[in-house]
Amino acid sequence: MSLLTRLFLLVVLAVLPAVGIQAYNEYDLRASVRAETYRHALTLTRFAAAESDRIFDGVRNLLVALTNDGTIVGGDPAACKASLGRLVAQYPEISTFAVFDPSGRPVCADRTLPDGLSIAEEPYFQTALRSGAFAIGGYDLSFGARPVLPLAIAFDGAPGRRGGVLVATLSLDWLNDYFAAKGLEPDASICLVDRNGVYLVRLPRRMSVGGRATASLLAILQAGRETTTEWTSNDDHIDRILGVASLKTAPNGLWLSVGLPKSAAFATLDRAAQRAGLLVTLDIVLALLAAWLIGRVLIGRPIGALLAAARRWSRGEYRVRVDLPDQASDFGRLGVAFNDLVEAIDRREREQYEAEAAVRRSEERYRSLISATTAIVWTSDAQGRFTEPQPSWQAFTGQAWPAHEGLRWAEMVHPEDRATLVADFRSSVARGVVFETVGRLWHAPSASWRDFAARAVPVRAADGHIREWIGAATDVTERRKAEEALKRLTETLESRVGERTAELAEANRLLSAEIVERREAEAKLEQVQRIEAIGQLTSGVAHDFNNLLTAILGNLELAQMRLRNHPAARSLETAARAAERGATLVSQLLAFARKQRLEPKPVDINRLVDGLSDLLARSIGPTVTVERALAVGLWPALVDPSQIELVLLNLAINARDAMSVGGRLSIETRNFTHRGGGSADLKNGDYVVLTVSDTGCGMSEEVRARAFEPFFTTKEVGKGSGLGLSMVYGVVRQSGGGVEIDSVLGKGTTIRVYLPRAETVPEVVTAEPIVPDKNELAGIRLLLVDDDPAVREVTGLMLGELGCDVVEAGSGSEALARLDDGLEVDIVAADVAMPGMNGHELVRRIRKRLPGIAVLLITGFADPALIDESDGALVTLRKPFRRVDLALAVERALGRDQGGNVLPFRLPAGT
Numbered sequence: 001m002s003l004l005t006r007l008f009l010l011v012v013l014a015v016l017p018a019v020g021i022q023a024y025n026e027y028d029l030r031a032s033v034r035a036e037t038y039r040h041a042l043t044l045t046r047f048a049a050a051e052s053d054r055i056f057d058g059v060r061n062l063l064v065a066l067t068n069d070g071t072i073v074g075g076d077p078a079a080c081k082a083s084l085g086r087l088v089a090q091y092p093e094i095s096t097f098a099v100f101d102p103s104g105r106p107v108c109a110d111r112t113l114p115d116g117l118s119i120a121e122e123p124y125f126q127t128a129l130r131s132g133a134f135a136i137g138g139y140d141l142s143f144g145a146r147p148v149l150p151l152a153i154a155f156d157g158a159p160g161r162r163g164g165v166l167v168a169t170l171s172l173d174w175l176n177d178y179f180a181a182k183g184l185e186p187d188a189s190i191c192l193v194d195r196n197g198v199y200l201v202r203l204p205r206r207m208s209v210g211g212r213a214t215a216s217l218l219a220i221l222q223a224g225r226e227t228t229t230e231w232t233s234n235d236d237h238i239d240r241i242l243g244v245a246s247l248k249t250a251p252n253g254l255w256l257s258v259g260l261p262k263s264a265a266f267a268t269l270d271r272a273a274q275r276a277g278l279l280v281t282l283d284i285v286l287a288l289l290a291a292w293l294i295g296r297v298l299i300g301r302p303i304g305a306l307l308a309a310a311r312r313w314s315r316g317e318y319r320v321r322v323d324l325p326d327q328a329s330d331f332g333r334l335g336v337a338f339n340d341l342v343e344a345i346d347r348r349e350r351e352q353y354e355a356e357a358a359v360r361r362s363e364e365r366y367r368s369l370i371s372a373t374t375a376i377v378w379t380s381d382a383q384g385r386f387t388e389p390q391p392s393w394q395a396f397t398g399q400a401w402p403a404h405e406g407l408r409w410a411e412m413v414h415p416e417d418r419a420t421l422v423a424d425f426r427s428s429v430a431r432g433v434v435f436e437t438v439g440r441l442w443h444a445p446s447a448s449w450r451d452f453a454a455r456a457v458p459v460r461a462a463d464g465h466i467r468e469w470i471g472a473a474t475d476v477t478e479r480r481k482a483e484e485a486l487k488r489l490t491e492t493l494e495s496r497v498g499e500r501t502a503e504l505a506e507a508n509r510l511l512s513a514e515i516v517e518r519r520e521a522e523a524k525l526e527q528v529q530r531i532e533a534i535g536q537l538t539s540g541v542a543h544d545f546n547n548l549l550t551a552i553l554g555n556l557e558l559a560q561m562r563l564r565n566h567p568a569a570r571s572l573e574t575a576a577r578a579a580e581r582g583a584t585l586v587s588q589l590l591a592f593a594r595k596q597r598l599e600p601k602p603v604d605i606n607r608l609v610d611g612l613s614d615l616l617a618r619s620i621g622p623t624v625t626v627e628r629a630l631a632v633g634l635w636p637a638l639v640d641p642s643q644i645e646l647v648l649l650n651l652a653i654n655a656r657d658a659m660s661v662g663g664r665l666s667i668e669t670r671n672f673t674h675r676g677g678g679s680a681d682l683k684n685g686d687y688v689v690l691t692v693s694d695t696g697c698g699m700s701e702e703v704r705a706r707a708f709e710p711f712f713t714t715k716e717v718g719k720g721s722g723l724g725l726s727m728v729y730g731v732v733r734q735s736g737g738g739v740e741i742d743s744v745l746g747k748g749t750t751i752r753v754y755l756p757r758a759e760t761v762p763e764v765v766t767a768e769p770i771v772p773d774k775n776e777l778a779g780i781r782l783l784l785v786d787d788d789p790a791v792r793e794v795t796g797l798m799l800g801e802l803g804c805d806v807v808e809a810g811s812g813s814e815a816l817a818r819l820d821d822g823l824e825v826d827i828v829a830a831d832v833a834m835p836g837m838n839g840h841e842l843v844r845r846i847r848k849r850l851p852g853i854a855v856l857l858i859t860g861f862a863d864p865a866l867i868d869e870s871d872g873a874l875v876t877l878r879k880p881f882r883r884v885d886l887a888l889a890v891e892r893a894l895g896r897d898q899g900g901n902v903l904p905f906r907l908p909a910g911t
Contacts, residue, residue, distance in 0.1 A: 398444025658696025
């Protein structure tokens with residue numbers, strides 16, 4: 001293939017991507033135009049359908065109005081005809097107004113109807129008569145010479161019976177004229193088809209009205225959804241894009257389509273494509289012509305000059321040079337490159353001659369080096385045979401040439417080493433790998449055998465085959481002696497190294513034990529941190545539930561007071577008990593989260609266990625035997641007795657549930673002094689240990705590891721909340737103690753509760769305070785501050801029942817504003833957790849204004865961080881609370897009495 005032909009092909013290949021891009025752009029543009037035409041056709045169809053629905057809705061509204069006209073449906077044919085005659089003159093689109101009796105016979109009309117006309121069998125008449133709804137018929141010629149579309153609605157007559165059907169016939173000539181007046185695009189079409197496939201509107205071929213649509217087109221129309229498709233009309237053979245939609249007024253009876261001609265949509269695109277094709281063809285022709293001219297003038301002549309010079313170089317005329325006028329062009333640079341190549345060949349021949357001379361000098365130096373070195377340097381052929389004298393070998397062994405010719409050099413190797421050495425050397429030669437060995441060689445100057453180390457490497461030719469072997473043998477006798485001395489020295493060090501190694505092994509064992517202990521401590525810390533994190537979440541949830549339960553319990557109590565003898569009082573009591581159980585559940589959540597305010601005091605745990613004996617017996621049932629082992633001389637524990645009672649009760653109930661078929665429950669107390677270790681994470685000191693053991697199913701390691709997590713339970717749904725052990729853990733940890741679990745799957749569980757020892761003896765229990773009545777709080781002026789409207793409302797109602805004069809505020813800032821406006825009160829009751837300004841900040845600001853005012857704090861939980869010694873003591877009330885709790889709290893805050901759910905509370909120091 002000539003260079004000119006290749007240039008033509010290159011031009012064609014260069015143009016092909018442009019042709020491909022143009023074709024792709026044409027395809028993409030056509031797809032975009034098609035999609036846009038589809039959207040336009042569907043939009044026009046929706047507009048036309050909406051316009052048709054508007055027309056039919058207007059007729060329906062007119063018919064509905066006429067059914068209420070007594071002159072038309074009253075039964076007087078003369079009056080009816082006169083009224084209908086006046087109407088038809090007002091509505092040119094209506095061809096006929098007529099009233100038909102239930103048998104389908106005309107009663108009256110605006111004009112004379114054909115003899116014998118009956119519409120009893122028409123579907124639209126049956127639909128209107130049966131359902132009373134608006135009904136649309138189909139193509140109809142029974143009302144006169146011109147086609148119409150009947151629209152009907154029934155009206156009532158005697159009670160419980162239909163009076164007849166009112167029919168208005170829409171003129172299809174008017175409907176076709178109406179759509180034609182909208183101004184369709186050239187070659188655009190619009191058609192309205194009834195349920196029988198008959199054309200009601202057909203533009204632009206109006207003569208087809210009354211004809212039937214093809215089965216395939218009717219199938220597309222009756223599909224019942226908006227769509228677009230391509231369609232070729234059998235009448236004018238124009239390809240169109242149809243938009244199809246059903247009318248909302250007759251969703252299963254009338255369909256409308258609008259068609260846009262494809263030729264109009266793609267006309268501009270086709271003209272642009274023709275111009276683009278003509279331009280691309282012209283570009284290809286011009287490119288090929290330019291390629292031919294360039295090939296003949298700019299390529300053919302320089303190549304001819306290069307070929308002529310190359311033929312002379314092939315004959316050895318290296319002084320010939322290529323002379324091209326334009327040396328800046330590619331061919332000019334090619335000619336310069338050929339000239340440089342010839343000069344390089346000439347220079348290479350001179351350098352090769354000089355290199356051969358250098359090789360000869362190198363060989364002379366190599367032989368001189370062999371003569372000067374103390375090592376035995378030798379060369380052999382590819383088979384490992386000496387083919388020329390080896391001066392170094394002869395000087396060391398005394399074996400002269402030709403005695404060491406071939407493989408007879410092996411005679412100088414010690415007889416014990418000879419066979420193995422020769423076999424290894426022949427193997428290396430056969431495989432073409434490096435040869436290395438050690439042995440003993442005869443040393444002629446000393447007449448003795450000397451140790452040597454030999455190494456030989458193959459020298460390969462350019463084609464990869466072995467050309468010769470070059471080897472060297474070194475006298476290592478003195479080095480061997482030094483190695484033996486070093487070995488003896490090393491043997492004396494082994495014993496000392498062994499002793500040091502034993503010491504390091506012991507240290508490593510101790511370090512490993514310490515690492516294990518540290519990992520166990522880290523695992524415990526991680527467990528505690530995880531439970532602490534769950535506790536924080538539980539605390540927030542419980543606080544919100546306390547607000548809800550306060551509103552629920554308060555409103556239930558107020559409702560019970562006002563409906564004591566009402567039949568719904570029992571339902572209110574049941575709801576109150578359920579809410580109280582919810583309050584207990586929230587109390588357990590707060591206990592786990594260690595956000596429950598405890599009242600620690602010296603407690604005799606033995607007496608507490610005795611006091612719960614009857615309750616425990618009723619709780620665990622007769623199938624479980626209770627054994628007690630209470631220590632004599634038991635120390636008092638510093639705990640909240642009510643919470644420890646819940647702890648013992650929860651542990652007993654868990655033990656009962658673990659013994660499904662009965663068993664033994666053991667309760668033990670003892671004194672314990674902690675000095676470190678164990679899994680309860682205790683500080684060093686004295687503790688009272690309360691141990692509860694059972695003979696139940698036990699726990700697996702996985703269950704035991706998660707036993708203290710809130711809501712974790714292995715019981716069936718509805719048989720446990722999963723808060724029992726988490727409450728135990730929270731109360732005990734908040735009290736300053738710890739909990740340990742020992743369990744064996746299938747044998748039972750032992751839980752040890754460590755409670756801190758009290759330094760004083762238990763106090764004597766005092767009687768419960770007397771609840772104040774309503775009159776004792778009468779006239780008390782109280783400012784109630786709470787951000788929760790439900791809690792604020794029910795608390796205000798309770799206080800009103802107690803006789804207080806209550807003023808409410810939804811935030812701390814609103815409360816301060818009321819006080820600044822001159823509001824005079826005896827006591828302020830404020831929620832602790834409020835957005836913006838909490839209860840503590842509000843108390844500080846109020847005390848600055850009114851130092852002697854009484855204050856009551858209401859809280860879902862008391863944050864232990866705020867219980868410090870301070871100058872001013874406050875009273876707190878825990879949520880949820882009863883009216884009696886609220887009354888006692890107000891009394892306490894006013895300096896009178898205190899009771900059940902009321903806690904002493906102190907502001908942080910310095911406030």
